[in-house]
Amino acid sequence: MxxxxxxxxxxxxxxxxxxxxxxxxxxxxxxxxxxxxxxxxxxxxxxxxxxxxxxxxxxxxxPQDRSRNTLVLQIQVDDVKSALEEVEAGGGKVTTPPMQEEKTGYWFGAVTDPEGNPCWIVSGDYS
Missing domain, CATH: 3.10.180.10 (2,3-Dihydroxybiphenyl 1,2-Dioxygenase, domain 1)
Structure with a gap:
């Protein structure tokens, strides 16, 4: 297989x-x-x-409490801050505000879609 x-x-x-x-x-x-x-x-x-x-x-x-999902969508964007603003303006919810990892400069945040499915919004390569 x-x-x-x-x-x-x-x-x-x-x-x-x-x-x-x-x-x-x-x-x-x-x-x-x-x-x-x-x-x-x-x-x-x-x-x-x-x-x-x-x-x-x-x-x-x-579907019940989707915040307890064990699977999270991870979506890569060029600008995490702007993406989170667009998600919120479009009816999603920001659950983790945009943050930058000090060592690598990697940006990330978290949102839910209108049904509560969790998504991580991330910048480019984190290596």
Whole structure:
């Protein structure tokens, strides 16, 4: 077996709203949509990374406290401060304000999308 990792999938309570938020606030584009039997959307960043969004109720999931998720999306941007401002203006929540690691100059912060899914917003290479 040679497994390959595919796009992570967020299970949404409000499918259309979450797709729209990732498009409008983070600039993702719809790469594909499947809505015949179940709702599933593949979003793509401008650099080609993919994120799936599915309707939670169709897979028998009732998301609860998403702040306790054991999986966190990590999104790299050029300007962490500006990105966090845009997330907040677009209906997300800043959970960790922008900070800079003194040794490397690496910037980071944390947000949640409108459904509470945690995301780390980071600058470039931290090495």
């Amino acid at each position: 040679k497994p390959r990792l595919r796009e992570p999938v967020l299970l949404a309570n409000d499918y259309e709203r979450l797709i729209g938020w990732y498009q409008q606030v983070l600039g993702f584009e719809v790469a594909d949509r499947f809505e015949d039997e179940n709702h599933y959307c593949v979003l793509k960043t401008p650099t080609g990374e993919k994120l799936g969004i599915a309707l939670a109720s169709e897979v028998g999931v009732e």
